[in-house]
Amino acid sequence: MTAVPTLVLGTTNSGKLRELDALLAPLGIPCRSLAGFAAAVEVDETGDSFAANAALKATQQAVALGHWVLAEDSGLVVDALGGAPGIHSARFSGPADGDPRPVDERNNALLLERLAGVPAAARSAHYACHATLADPHGRIVATSSGVCRGVIAAGPHGGGGFGYDPLFIVPEYDRTFGQLAAEVKAVISHRARAMRAIIPAIVRHLRPQLPPAGAR
Numbered sequence: 001m002t003a004v005p006t007l008v009l010g011t012t013n014s015g016k017l018r019e020l021d022a023l024l025a026p027l028g029i030p031c032r033s034l035a036g037f038a039a040a041v042e043v044d045e046t047g048d049s050f051a052a053n054a055a056l057k058a059t060q061q062a063v064a065l066g067h068w069v070l071a072e073d074s075g076l077v078v079d080a081l082g083g084a085p086g087i088h089s090a091r092f093s094g095p096a097d098g099d100p101r102p103v104d105e106r107n108n109a110l111l112l113e114r115l116a117g118v119p120a121a122a123r124s125a126h127y128a129c130h131a132t133l134a135d136p137h138g139r140i141v142a143t144s145s146g147v148c149r150g151v152i153a154a155g156p157h158g159g160g161g162f163g164y165d166p167l168f169i170v171p172e173y174d175r176t177f178g179q180l181a182a183e184v185k186a187v188i189s190h191r192a193r194a195m196r197a198i199i200p201a202i203v204r205h206l207r208p209q210l211p212p213a214g215a216r
Contacts, residue, residue: 005029005067005068005206006030006031006032006067006068007024007029007030007031007032007067007068007069007070007202007206008031008032008033008034008037008061008062008065008067008068008069008070009031009032009033009034009069009070009071010034010043010057010058010061010069010070010071010072011033011034011071011072012033012034012035013033014033014035016033016072016191017031017032017033019186019191019192019195020070020195022186023195023196023199024199024202027199027202027203027207028207029202029203029206029207031070034061037065039064039065040061040064040065041060041061041064043056043057043060043061044056045057045073045087047073047087048087049087049130050073050074050075050086050087050128050129050130050145051073051130051132051143051145053073053087053130054071054072054073054130054131054132054143055071055132055134055140055143057069057071057072057073057132058070058071058132058133058134058140059132059134059138059139059140060138061134062134062135062136062137062138063137063138065136066136067136068133068134068135068136068205068206069133069134070131070132070133070134070198070202071131071132071134072129072130072131072132072191072194072195073087073129073130074089074127074128074129074130074190074191074194075087075088075089075090075127075128076089076111076125076126076127076128076163076164076168077125077126077127077128078111078115078123078124078125078152079122079124079125080115080118080122080123080124081114081115084114085107085111089107089163089164090103090107090163091103092107092110092111093106093107093109093110104162104163104164107163107164108156108164108166108167111152111164111167112154112155112167115152120151120154123151123152123153124149124150124151125149125150125151125152125168126147126148126149126150126190127147127148127150127164127168127189127190127191128145128146128147128190129145129146129147129189129190129191129193129194130143130144130145130194131143131144131145131146131194131195131197131198133198133201133202133205135205141201141205142198142201142202142205143198144194144195144197144198144201145194145197146189146190146191146192146193146194146195146196146197147190147193148170148188148189148190148193149171150168150169150170150171151168151169151171152164152167152168152169153166153167153168153169153176155167156176156178157175157176157178157179158175158176158177158178158179158180159178160177160178160179160180160181160182160185161177161178161180161185164177165177165178166178166179170188172188177189
């Protein structure tokens with residue numbers, strides 16, 4: 001019997017796994033996160049772009065696990081800050097150094113501090129995501145990207161999402177990601193767009209390996 005290939009999402013984030021699983025389940029392609037893989041490695045994100053970091057995560061984990069790996073790197077790009085926090089979005093505020101606040105709260109506070117005095121018309125920003133698909137030998141076979149444009153609010157609104165979502169206003173909805181329903185974000189977000197764009201490549205490379213229906 002032909003083994004059904006597993007697509008590994010290069011993260012331990014259960015939310016990201018749910019998003020990808022929802023997209024791939026109708027295609028019959030099983031996927032799982034890095035959680036539970038003893039051979040998973042800690043990847044140093046030393047790239048100078050989202051694309052470079054996504055490639056590092058996909059290729060290194062694929063070689064370590066011997067599986068197909070889909071990895072992504074994403075973050076917030078603020079025009080008034082010259083593109084910051086960018087690839088440093090997750091660690092924008094640096095080490096906690098005794099600060100008891102969660103990292104998302106510290107990052108958001110620093111972002112608002114840096115944008116103090118910047119008028120609403122100049123607070124444009126976008127979320128960016130780059131995805132990379134690597135085969136079990138660590139060869140990159142496909143890449144994609146997605147963007148969602150918006151503006152940074154003067155203060156947080158909504159308790160949904162994570163990261164900078166309470167500050168990121170989507171003009172078309174006049175709501176932050178923190179206020180929008182998860183179903184809406186799953187359609188318009190940068191990550192959702194990047195993942196949908198790479199699905200044809202996933203199907204092309206993994207679907208032919210699936211056993212025929214009814215095969216034993």
